[in-house]
Amino acid sequence: SGGYGGGIYINSPGGVMITHCAIASNTAYRDGGGVNMNAGATGAVHACRIFKNKTVYNAAEGYGGAGVCLRTGCIVSDCVISGNYAGASGGGVLLLSGGEVTGSILADNIQVRSKDYRGGGGACLYQGGILRNCLVTGNSNEQFLGRGAVLIYQTGLVENCTIVSNKGSGLEGFVPVNGSGVIRNTIIYHHNTEIGAMAFTSNFTFEACCLRLTNNASSYADCFTNYPEFQNPPDNYRLERGSPCINEGVNQSWMAGASDLDGHTRIDRWSGMVDVGCYEFKLKGSLLILR
Numbered sequence: 001s002g003g004y005g006g007g008i009y010i011n012s013p014g015g016v017m018i019t020h021c022a023i024a025s026n027t028a029y030r031d032g033g034g035v036n037m038n039a040g041a042t043g044a045v046h047a048c049r050i051f052k053n054k055t056v057y058n059a060a061e062g063y064g065g066a067g068v069c070l071r072t073g074c075i076v077s078d079c080v081i082s083g084n085y086a087g088a089s090g091g092g093v094l095l096l097s098g099g100e101v102t103g104s105i106l107a108d109n110i111q112v113r114s115k116d117y118r119g120g121g122g123a124c125l126y127q128g129g130i131l132r133n134c135l136v137t138g139n140s141n142e143q144f145l146g147r148g149a150v151l152i153y154q155t156g157l158v159e160n161c162t163i164v165s166n167k168g169s170g171l172e173g174f175v176p177v178n179g180s181g182v183i184r185n186t187i188i189y190h191h192n193t194e195i196g197a198m199a200f201t202s203n204f205t206f207e208a209c210c211l212r213l214t215n216n217a218s219s220y221a222d223c224f225t226n227y228p229e230f231q232n233p234p235d236n237y238r239l240e241r242g243s244p245c246i247n248e249g250v251n252q253s254w255m256a257g258a259s260d261l262d263g264h265t266r267i268d269r270w271s272g273m274v275d276v277g278c279y280e281f282k283l284k285g286s287l288l289i290l291r
Helices: none
Strands: 008-010 016-019 022-024 035-037 043-046 049-051 068-071 074-077 080-082 093-096 100-102 105-107 123-126 130-132 135-137 150-153 155-159 162-164 169-174 180-184 187-189 193-195 204-207 219-221 230-232 236-239
Touching (some): 008 016, 068 100, 093 100, 123 155, 150 155, 162 169, 169 187
Parallel strands (some): 016 043, 022 049, 035 068, 043 074, 049 080, 068 093, 074 100, 080 105, 100 130, 123 150, 135 162, 150 169, 155 180, 162 187, 169 193, 180 204, 204 219
C-alpha cells in the first residue's frame, strides 16, 4: 500500500467484521501494515493471526501499527499479533485516539525508531485507546530499548494485562496535565526497567498492579512488588498456585460475564474477586459437593 492498510483497509461506518483470517506479509507506508481502520469507520477484527506485516514511515509519532492501526469505534479481539515491524509507533498495534484491543497476544513485534514519543514495541496508545486482557511479551524497540513494550501518549487505559519479558522497559508514558493514563490490574515484570523514565505527571496512576515500583508515576494504589509466580515462563505466564496476584485485582463493571485470555470467567465465582494479569487462576482437579 502507498499509504494505509497494506493488507486490509476499512473506511466504512457500517460495521465491518473480519474473522478467522491470516493476515501476513503486507506493507503500508504510514499506518496499518496488516489492517488499518480509518477515522469514522466501525469494525472488528476477531480471532485472526496477524503476522510479519510492516509500516515504513518513521519521521513523526502517531504513525505505525505494523499489525493493526485502529481508532474510536473499532475493536480487535482474540487475535495473535506477532512478528510485525513498525517504522514509527506500535510494532504490534497503534490505537489512535481510541479503539480497543482485548483478549489478544502481542508477541515478538518490533518498533524501530525511538525518537521523541515514538515507541511501543507491542502497543502504542496515542491520545486514547484501551488495551485489556492481553499478553504482551517478547516485543522490542530496535534503535533504543527505552521506549517500552507499551507506550501511552497523552491518554490511555491498560487493564488486566500481563506485560512480561520484553526487551527494554515494560511501560513508557508521556501524560501531560490535560491527559490521563491508567494502568489497572496489570503485571509488569521481567524487564531491565519495568517503567521507563519518560514524562509522567500526577494524572498517570497505577492501581492494583504487580511491578517493581519506581518514582516515575505519581500514584501506586494497592500495588505490590512480590514476584507474580508464573507456572512455566517463558512458555506459560498463567498464575501458579499461591501467586500474590490471585484475587488481588479491583473489580470493574465490564467484568460481569467477561472472560480472561483463556476464556475463563473473569471474576472468580468463589471469592468474587478478579485476579491481576490477563489470566485467572483456575484450580485443577474435581470438586465434590455434599448435600
